[in-house]
Amino acid sequence: MNAQLSLLHPYPFEKLNQLFADIQPADLPLIALSIGEPKHPAPAFVQQAIIEHFDHLSTYPNSKGLPELRQSIAAWLTRRFCLTHIDPEQHILPVSGTREAIFSFVQAMVKREDQPYVVMPNPFYxxxxxxxxxxxxxxxxxxCSEENGxxxxxxxxxxxxxxxxxxLFVCTPGNPTxxxxxxxxxxxxxxxxxxYGFVIASDECYSELWFEQAPVGLLEVCAEMGRHDYKNCVVFHSLSKRSNLPGMRSGFVAGDATLLKPYLxxxxxxxxxxxxQHQLASIAAWNDEQHVEENxxxxxxxxxxxxxxxxHLLPLQKPDAGFYYWLKVDHDEKFAKMLMEKAHIKVLPGRYLSRDTQSGNPGENHVRLALVADLAQCEQAIQRLKNVL
Structure with missing residues (x-):
């Protein structure tokens, strides 16, 4: 076996299941505010596009993706981030969700024998x-703490x-903050x-869930600086959050062609x-903004x-973007257990998303609340929280 497997931590939701193992929850339907899985309906026109292309179930997909998909992604990037030099042939690779892509990108980019650092935010994905x-x-x-915004x-x-x-990984808008x-x-x-010659990987999967102003992107900044080769810069985007399509596993990586060529x-x-069939449906999703605004x-x-x-009951701080509250509490695990036991509401303790460092664990005494449920269920959650608090 790969010796590095022993270094992996249990996934946060495995820890959460252990935390709740001995709890008898309130006799109410479960409201899950723990996992970032959008519950808004998937766009009907995307569902229809998949149905219309079921004949491709007998077709092997190409690793580089359909030219039409890469072109639609390039057009979206151009509209959204004011890019003037984005080549669908060189600068874009469709991927089966950004989770898969982030993992495989690291394997391709790291020179193992150097045992280098990969710098990342804490808490983190x-x-x-x-x-x-x-x-x-x-x-x-x-x-990443309150002191440094x-x-x-x-x-x-x-x-x-x-x-x-x-x-270097950056996540903007941040998960969970x-x-x-x-x-x-x-x-x-x-x-x-x-x-210093390192690569910047910007995870921008929450970039379309904003309130007042659309977040800036890494490639957008490159373009403004005249760096149209996007040297050492790549971004990850997804339809999961933007279009409520987490089950379709559709996203892309874009940026420096000298990195994407060996990564391909x-x-x-x-x-x-x-x-x-998912690629063809993705074209429809990237070409439409109305459903994103409705979202x-x-x-x-x-x-x-x-x-x-x-x-007036909780120190709620509305985030810059995304769909999470990063809520300060007295003790994250105790708070999560209390909500499960008394309200049958599931939230995620912040320490499960972060690691101990010399300057402490920035996730401790926070919980992540994902406002992914529909409005009616959120109203139920609010009433239960009022009763408990």
Whole structure:
């Protein structure tokens, strides 16, 4: 067996199941606010597109994806991030969901014998860490706390770490904090990348769930700087959150062609090409913005309702973007157990999304609430929370 497997932590939801193992929950229907799985209906026109292309079930998909899909993604990137130089042939690879892509990208990018660092936010999406460990690299955690706006302090990273860094992960808007990295901060990270030669991987899967202003993207900043080759910069995007299509496993990686060319070779062997009927349905999703705006309207309504009804009982801070509350509590595990036992509401303790460092564990005494349920179920959750609190 791969010796690195022993380094992997249990997944957060496995820990959560253990935490609740001995609890007898309240005799009420479960309301799950723990997992970031959108519950809004999938767009009907995307479902229809899959049905219309069922004949492709007998077709092997190509690892590079259909040219038409890459063209539709390039057109969306151009519209959304004001890009002027994005080549569907060189700069874009469709993937079977960004979880798969993030994991495999690390395997392809890390030079194992160097045992480099992969720098990542803390708390974080656990795939960053797992991919790093299985690639033979070392995770270096940047604590994202209230003191630094949940964005991390990049100035505090020792130079020795930057010198031996292969890859930097940023997540903007952040999971679980919802914090958005500014244009100026991204420019600063690009300068660090130029100085030390590492790759920046920007996980932007929540970029379309915003309230007031659309978050800036890494490629957008590159374009503004005249870096139309997107040197050492890649972004990950998905239809899971944007279009309520987590089960379709459809996303893409875009950026530096000199990185994507060998990564495509890796993917050819990896064998994770998106089914053709899903690619064709994805074209329909990337070409439409109306359903995305309707999605945002629903999330805005739920956050407004939580703020209005519970703001006097809980220290709710509306995030910059995304669909999570990152809620400060006295003790995250005790709070989660209390809600499960008294209200049959499932939330995720913050410590399950973070790691201990010399300066503490930034996830402790927070819980993540995912406002993924529909408005009616959110109203039920609010009433139960009022009764408990």
């Amino acid at each position: 656990q795939i960053y860490e797992g991919a790093t460990l299985l690639a033979g690299a070392k995770p270096y955690f940047i604590n 949940y964005l991390g302090d990049f100035d505090a990273v020792p130079e020795q770490v930057w010198q031996n860094t292969a890859l 919802g914090a958005v990295i500014s244009k100026q901060q991204l420019k600063k990270l690009i300068a660090l990348s130029d100085e 070779k890796f993917r050819t062997y990896h064998g994770a090409a998106m089914p053709v 945002r309207v629903q999330y805005r309504a739920k956050f407004d309702l939580f703020q209005q009804e519970l703001g």
